[in-house]
Amino acid sequence: MYDVVIVGAGPVGLLLACELGLRDCSVLVLEREPEPGSPWRAAPLGMRGLFGASLQAFQRRGLLDQLLAASPSTAGRLRGAGHFAGIMLDPAKADLDTLPFRLPSPGPEAMMTNLEAVEQVLAERAVKLGVEIRYGVLVSAVDQDDETVIVSDGEHEYPARWVVGCDGGRSAVRKLAGFDFTGTEPNFTGYVLLADVAEPEQLTPGFNLTPNGMYIQMPTSGHIGIMDFDGGAFDRTQELTREHLQAVLRRVSGIDVTLTDVQRASSFTDRAMQATTYRRGRVLLAGDAAHIMSPLGGQGLNTGLGDAVNLGWKLAATVRGQAPEGLLDTYTGERHPVGAWALDWTRAQVAIMRPDPHGQAIQAVVRDLLATGDGTNYVLQKITGGSARYDLGSEHPLVGRNSPDFCLADGTRLGDLMQDGRGVVLDFSADGVLAGWAAGRERELRYAAGPAAEDFGLGAVLVRPDGIVAWAGEPDREAFGRAARQWFGA
Template sequence: MIISGAGPTGLMLACELGLRGVRVVVLERLAEPDPTIKAGSVTVPTAEAFDRRGLLPRLVDAQRESFELAQRFLPAGAPPMTPPPKFAGHFGGIRLTADLFDATDPAFADRGPAGDVGFVSQQQVEAILAEHAAALGVPVRRGVAVTGFDADDAGVTVGTDRGELRAAWLVGCDGGRSTVRKVAGFDFPGTPPEITGHQAVVELRGGERLGRGWQTTPTGIYAHGPVPGRVLTVEFDGPPADRDAPITAEELEKSLRAVSGVDVEVTAVHTATRFTDNARQATTYRLGRVLLAGDAAHVHSPFGGQGLNLGIGDAVNLGWKLAATVHGRAPDGLLDTYTAERHPLGAWVLDWTRAQIALMRPDPHARALRGVVEDLIATTTGTTHFTKMISGVWHRLDLPGDHPLIGRSAPDLVLSDGSRLADHLHDGRGLLLDLGGVRSGVDVPDDRARLVTATCPTHPDLPGLLVRPDGVVAWAGGDGLDTAVTTWFGTA
């Protein structure tokens, strides 16, 4: 198995495959991890995915480091920052405030400790996953660029700038300008960009005159913080003439002055990137033995912090299905469910980011609409709704069955022996949790799913759960358990 790209998506997928005994190698064109500022938060599904592989303590430590850094940027005497979902971010630069969030909403129930983690950067995520991959013995070959490939019915011959490799499968996790996607010929329709955005960590002279957080101005949108020196600008003057040109202090200063109206001076640049709102999605995520995941499959603006998390979700959904296919144990059609389940969520993210661009435009019609949305967000119901959407707790797959838990991320139940449901998913297998309502004789392939018998005092009416390796509930009582087992895990 070859994975092109050692970003969060590629590393997560490699770990999922390595965990299930698949021989996999990751090829990354960059010789060192990319230090450029990127995503700054993880959603609840991402935190749950890490929890289910025993990695949550690392995320907790990373969040603590992020909060300590951000706290230094707050005014003297300001209260400490709180963890998600109260630290819910923004929608189109309209901030969601903690005092309007309804923490009793059922969507946030039973999320466990993963529900309190979110303020973690992409670099921190990559470092955690790189260490996990090394512990699993998964090789990551840096400084090796995929230049092309030839695919046939039996596998893929991959060309690199270091020679050729042969594998049964190739997965492109190589970003928005994916070589794998282009060479394979995936259709990639969407909408063209209309903005130029900058995000950077800089040293400023006169920065105290900038507003903190997200700011709306007559010419665009800018953000200042939450970590010292972090700035973001959005200008509606079309895409940049050259996305690859070096980003200078003069360019950032010009953009920040144009949007903020403040005569600041950028005296040093520590990290910087340009972005646009180009929004495109592959029509399928698989062509034969070539698959796509992460930004290679879908690109969009970064607003709402969905990109990193969408890629992690792709990897967790694909990993166990591809592993079962490699081992010859996949039920018919299992790999096809990857596109079927992940494509609709990717399409939603594209529209979610497009809506934010529409609200950010400086024209009178957009600003009038922005005022309406601001009024909605300034209510408990509105803030809670947007927090649910941003945090990802609303995600549900269209799986057979009437129980409200089916298709959703499994609740992190605390069992009678003191363990949590997430503790039983560390090895990448599925879980049949018998809480007293699973009839005897169900044939669960123990190399693909474990059987755990326990009770759950907080949910005495729940008979049991069949949980896929990606944490999705496939059965939650009643008829259909045998069918669900064979549908997702095959036969012993």
Template structure:
């Protein structure tokens, strides 16, 4: 390869975007020994939009499991406890029952959820955790730096040239030659556009506003979520406001947000002459729901908002992106090392694209429920009644929490394709801790010699663990991918399918595929 630029740097993987998805993916790749650079357009990572309350993000069960399996969850919780004030999401405030989440603002509650719906999980019920974006990025940046990731700020992607064996990435003043490029650079991804990957979906119905304000007459605005004839607004005292104005997205990114504009929209939607004394920070968003037609073009890959965007309703965007990074990291690393099956990288798109499509449809459904018309209010009332049933609350908990995630891996065993259950050996060793190094695991509860001998062929990629556990759900053995997904499981002492699964996910034994 060649380029006219004078400064060229060689690297295994270049990642565009130093948000949580790009940084988490960088950590995954470095864990596997790949050389990684992250190219970030913004020179300064700090933004008031990342702080509480506007920066609050709920982490779903798959995200929490991924962070725990990489030793990041406890540091994140400690950072949140030390550097931020406790913050309760508006839909949980002043509620006598314990909410489990919401769908279009309609809450479901823990006392209606049936935990037997997820037989491979131990009590207590799976739940979510909320953290601000500033804390999430700080923890990921700290870990990526410790692992040796090189971060270039003020260095956005300006263009690229693709070759059979890599990509030359052009930035302002420098070029980087990389074997693979991953676009984690957001909804307006320069990488996606330069790679010529189509981005299609549904256009917005509304402009959403999130703002932190000081009200001159706060008593005139009732806390909580309110549907009106012109839109929806949510007010959390003393000054956090979210609004949805069904204007077709006309006011999104049309210019600076002024105090007068926020006050005008609030008065129109809230139907009251409330006054905004001071506008501290505000941003707009829409319900535009688009998805990339493919997640890979040659040696260019997409993850996070570069691959899919939707409204922030339900807080699924960050979680989708973290799931992309966890799924892609080990597959791309194995491909770089030369010991991956030929189609391993293709499974990234095969597994993650349907997950995003389902979330986009859930986002569209929530928009339908929020429209300012009688039909949507009637539909919302019916949904509220359904959420008060055990089946209804359990269904929405499964969707919102992500606890029902299962990839179709072509195996009928109910665990295959799901996140591994929380196995703990009798000596106290936990499965999550065994996944810290980012390799695969073969857990053998029956300690069969044939399984041990078979695993020796993949000992550089799979750790064989002979152990017993207090709770093992009747399993005799389980093969777990580096991302914590069960690739093979048996309820009896047979080894049928194990070698096939090892080859399918970890390549040929003892040498490159």
């Protein structure tokens, strides 16, 4: 029997597997595709943006350099500041210093990569940690009792103490385990295609809002995105012919371009749905299995990776019998509001893009706001996750946030201390007040003492394994101990 079976070997499932493997859990990952990699996951079709907390998660596990190396030359650090509803942000107005508690980091603030590169890096690490990955397994049943969960593909059974569905928007685990999935229906049908265009110069590069929707001319030749406000009428079962795609592109762009050949094409919608809870008994959900949304703003992948980092250490502590009471329930409590926000963030952009007088009026107001520094930085904080904060019951403004990358006087960074998946106690006091408390708890917590280049006037900080600040203040043993016991037990 495995400690955990993860269904889905995408970025979310593989990152979760790494987090569990790092803490000595036995993990099996089941993937329905027959083998890793596909044209849809490689560049250019698989290109995705990673922001803030996602990149810090890779850095804190020692994986950022591998990810940068695996990403294509067309990826790397983002030069622009991003967009909101297709309205580009002006990089000159972007001020990263407006992010709360920000410190310089050795990694980029944002970067482009592709799904294949992310999965390659994570799969290699997972295997090194003892994780087993099986491809070509189509899950058809999920049955649980008070002690175990059995996943079946019709021929084989895979028993585990816990099962996590990371198997995408049409998650079999979510359906088989009986999760409720609610939300809003689509406004548009979106298309992604790789095609030969007879008159490519007629299409304007970048994001282009039009009276009929939006089209995107990607940097890679023939890589085009289209959003057609048809109420999501195009069904995935319908064939994506060259004629249909050409007609949609002409209608949305207002340009009589000709598609001479279509190598690949896929459709999607802005349907926005979320599981009402991320846990039912011994079955949990993460990533698109827990929430689906339009790709506007690039929040889907980043939200899913945040799920994996939040869940990993909590589930590992539960497996080992070391979790304080209620720890695993904080996964839904913390991540469900984040997923709900991401859905609303994309819904707001869809409302602005609507090709009707109301949408056009809102769009004009938003353009004016985004032309200001405050408007640009507000959106930048949201996109990067810099303003995100869990409610951990503390009034201290740093508690509940993703921790700054504190750098000690000897050059050691917080990210360097987190690579083995433990929590970290940073004691900035001159006399190491918390050293005695941390002694004997080395399995769960790493203690580091000394002054920092910037400590924001704090005496000490307790950082959870997912990088979230659990406590901050003067190094008071009693107050610190209460916080540490809340997250790490006696």
